[in-house]
Amino acid sequence: MKFLVCISQTPDTTAKISFNGDGTEFNAAGVQFIMNPYDEWYALVRACEIREALGGTVVALNVGPAANETTIRKALAIGADEAVRINADPKSAAFTAKQIAAYAADQKFDIIFFGKETIDHNGSEVGAMVAEYLDLPYVSYASKLDLNGNVAAIEREIEGGVEELEVDLPFVLSAAKGMAEQRIPNMRGIMTARTKPLTEVQPVAFDENSKVVQYTLPPAKAGVKLIDPENMDELVRLLHEEAKVI
């Protein structure tokens, strides 16, 4: 079995979000970066668990600059066997997908894993795009994955329920809560991560057809209006007359 886990680096959940003067670039000054939680907790950990049970190789892949290597080493510490960094500063999901697809095209991965979305652009785009480039089935929002020979049994979250399905290898998957539990790298993992192979790959050319022209911050809340806990009629009145939601 050969698994590819695509990991993204995102600002920490608690990071204060700001942009440069004209609102065209994210301001990374003072921001702590982490591995995208869905990629780490669900996709990477489940890939490692299956490798531990059935054997094989887990390759972690990141499209990003050399500064991302701390995050990539963490993936190796958690359990990936080797890593690949495609040396580029991605400007769009489409760019990232093109790079991953170009790398994976001739590698014969059995499953290509993603997290369900990144916590910065929240797009849930890259997995679907990679699947289309490689002409593979795509199962998104998977909350359970088991392999039985060449067949994967998967549960997938849908609106108000769960879909149970089967698909033959190879395929592309995005992982959601339920897939696995977060793993904290242990000392041995951290030590061995230093010597595991991390290969740098050069990006392929890509013509962008979408770009962010402006970032803005949402209008600040007016501030909370406190209501007397004895007077819920007043809250009902405000929800009806002022907020107009009931």
Add this chain to the structure above:
Amino acid sequence: MVLVFAESPRGQFKKAAFEAVTYGKKAADILGVSCVAITLGSVKDAGELGKYGASRVLNVSDNAYDHFDSQAYTSAIADIAKQVGAKLVVVSHSSTGKAVAGRLAVRLNGGLVSGANSLPVVSGNGIRVKKSVFSGKAIAEFELSASVNVLSLMGNAVKPEVSGAAVSVENVSVNSQKGRVRVKSVRTQEGIVPLPEAEMVVSAGRGMKEPGNWNIVEDLAAVLGATTACSRPVADSHWRPHHEHVGQTGIAIRPNLYIAIGISGAIQHLAGVNNSKVIVVINKDPEAPFFKAADYGIVGDLFDVVPRLTQALKKFKSQG
């Protein structure tokens, strides 16, 4: 031409389909073109989409589409997009739409905005559309410059609007790939508005003390017609089912009204709910961080306040 894929899980449209067609019609008016809807599989009352602004409703009636497969759906929608000369393809930002939007963009060599929440604006090089990014902490405006572009529309971003009359459904055939995903079963909770679609959500956290106390939350939700939700610690302790968990790792929602009961408002929780239009927080701790994100706050014991609010709402509803 704007092409809208109106999804019909288990043969029926839900609000997402009517929102997508309403959006498609408004976008078509802005771009000076018409709006065409496409449906896949056996669908009840497909012609109803005309009411929301589709000038034509196309259906590929092959029952192979009764179960979702992203490849089969993508190839069918892309084939129709080429047949009708679509400039813009709109899908819902749902479990279905999210899995086809990226594929469609690649297949049509188009630009993509995933989770769009504003109408397109015509700009020099194409169109501009906004979406929420950084888990609700910022807004990004995209410019799409390809000859055909794809949008997935965030739920509750537009309200379904009737602007016309039902039309007759045209059966069409497509040159499509066969799906390779085999759906074995679908389990859904019937009679409940799923959280991503809910306009009103009543959510509770550890302040409830124990799962046996949830009747006051359910009573409040019932009088509002709201869907119930919970915080992560509550789901992790199995007080409530996991599908009720809203927040960053659970479900992200954007209802018109979100009532948070006994939830302190950790940043991970806020990331999943901060796009709600109006937030009401009930908490006995005046220092709870959630009050900073709230529109209305009640500092008090939830076991007194929640039943009182339920009574006040009953009174309001009975007055009509």
